[in-house]
Amino acid sequence: MFIFAGIAVLCAMAMALVRLVLGPTAYDRVLAVNLFGTKMVLLIAAMGFLTGRPDFLDIALAYAIINFMGCVAFMKFIRYWTRAENAGK
């Protein structure tokens, strides 16, 4: 059952990679990276169950936090574009 979940998550990651390559705008690529990161968390958790090591869940939690922080920081940069000039508009 965990193998089935792992295969489904791997297919989702492959489709996110295709969107990363194809996406005409940069926002499509950011979306694909965010999707890839979230699916990576699930894949690490499934791998932890498959190999019988529950320590992988710490890695999954840390990666979820890092992925979220990275994506929000990038979007904040997109919105304000420079630190000094446009902040607050």
Added chain:
Amino acid sequence: MTEALNLASLIPGWILILTGSGFIFTGALGVLRMPDLYTRQHAAGLTDTLGSGLLLCGFMLQAGFSQTSLKLGLIFLFIYFTSPVAAHALVNAAYSRGQRMQPVDNRVNAEENAASNMP
């Protein structure tokens, strides 16, 4: 008796894992097939949260009542609350940069979208 109890607690876990995997696959397929950024974000953000939630709840039922399920619950809570926030942040940033919706007819808002692209 204990085997029947284990089976009774495993079958809902399998059902949740199957449903979560179906949602995750469908959401990624939607990201691939949708015509526009906003529709793609809709597919990705909704199914991301729901599929991850169902999958992690299925894993929690499979793991039983232990430290593993506590950690899985923490991951579930984090993804459940931050995935919609990241989705809204992306769409808000794209809209503030001038990206508009062009659902089916590619001539609608085409020049606005081309002008608003990030270098």
